[in-house]
Amino acid sequence: MSTEADDRALGDALARMSFEVMSRLTQLAAEEGMSLTQLRVLGVLRDRRPRMAELAKGLGLDRSSVTGLIDRAQSRGLVERVPEEGDGRVVRVALTAEGVLAAQRMTARMAELLADVVAPLPAATRASLRAGLEQAFASRG
Amino acid sequence: MSTEADDRALGDALARMSFEVMSRLTQLAAEEGMSLTQLRVLGVLRDRRPRMAELAKGLGLDRSSVTGLIDRAQSRGLVERVPEEGDGRVVRVALTAEGVLAAQRMTARMAELLADVVAPLPAATRASLRAGLEQAFASRG
DNA sequence: TATTGTTATACTCTATAACTATA
DNA sequence: TATAGTTATAGAGTATAACAATA
Numbered sequence A, B: 001m002s003t004e005a006d007d008r009a010l011g012d013a014l015a016r017m018s019f020e021v022m023s024r025l026t027q028l029a030a031e032e033g034m035s036l037t038q039l040r041v042l043g044v045l046r047d048r049r050p051r052m053a054e055l056a057k058g059l060g061l062d063r064s065s066v067t068g069l070i071d072r073a074q075s076r077g078l079v080e081r082v083p084e085e086g087d088g089r090v091v092r093v094a095l096t097a098e099g100v101l102a103a104q105r106m107t108a109r110m111a112e113l114l115a116d117v118v119a120p121l122p123a124a125t126r127a128s129l130r131a132g133l134e135q136a137f138a139s140r141g
Numbered sequence C: 001t002a003t004t005g006t007t008a009t010a011c012t013c014t015a016t017a018a019c020t021a022t023a
Numbered sequence D: 001t002a003t004a005g006t007t008a009t010a011g012a013g014t015a016t017a018a019c020a021a022t023a
Helices: A004-031 A036-045 A052-059 A063-075 A097-118 A123-137 B004-031 B036-045 B052-059 B063-075 B097-118 B123-137
Strands: A079-083 A091-095 B079-083 B091-095
Touching (some): A004 A097, A004 B004, A004 B097, A004 B123, A036 A052, A036 A063, A036 A091, A052 A063, A052 A091, A091 A097, A097 B004, A123 B004, B004 B097, B036 B097, B052 B091, B063 B079, B091 B097
Antiparallel strands (some): A079 A091, B079 B091
16 A cells, blocks of 8 residues: 555655665766766766757756857867767767766776665565666666 | 675665656755755754754765855855853754744655656555665664 | 864856847 | 868866965
8 A cells, every 4th residue: 555654754754765865876977077967878878879958858957058068078189079970060078088988987897886775675675676676767768 | 696786786776766766856945946965955954953063964965065155054044053151163054934834844845756656567566666675774864 | 272163255057037149 | 052070168076285274
């Protein structure tokens, strides 16, 4: 039986966990002199090469915000702007070689940090947590 | 058996979920013309009346950042600064009557929004997810 | 001297509105 | 005209360093 109190307890637990995870990710990004948003950009670009507008949508930001974001990432040599052939208005964003390395580094560290977050749990609980999360967030990236 | 691949899958699922939750909470805060950080402040103050330094530590921010944060919340009439008797250096932060109402409003909406996030899951999965999260994040606030 | 909080400063992130170039 | 991206501008959030008041 699912009561309102249960729902609230679940919501509170979700919120607490999310703040903890965000805190870890922010810290990880900071270690590379980066913001959480820059970390997200690297994550998105690992396996995509989106237009500016697509990137903005994926991050839930205005296009104008992404302009500055990519300006700064580009200054650091992490990404490049690639003009689209066939439509002179379009700009695609891609990781540079250096950006690929940074993304790999962050991905590895991220797995560590987040595994650490749930390490105190017994293995069985970790397994059911993973199963639950994967069902709920499989393809919403 | 817990493998590295399992850990990574769990980490990825955690990160995806956290971004989804943060996105919802940011949206909720925005509906009240507030930032995610202001929402967190309200959440902390629901049942506490911390010193500036304690609040900073709880939020993981520098004291100087919290000065501006509380300045803005105070301008909106949500919080007040209360001088500490016995130690003229200390300032405590407390919700105003209006702040209490805002916090209650947000708490209710938050439960809705986050319940909505996990609504697609079968009840049994929700229950085990909640159990796992509560074990892991019971008192880390 | 040490602690608490604020101020000064600078940078990142973000949005809105106006603009340019291309279609 | 419509679309893609940028620029101009402004405000929030954040940190570091220096400061004032109090202990």
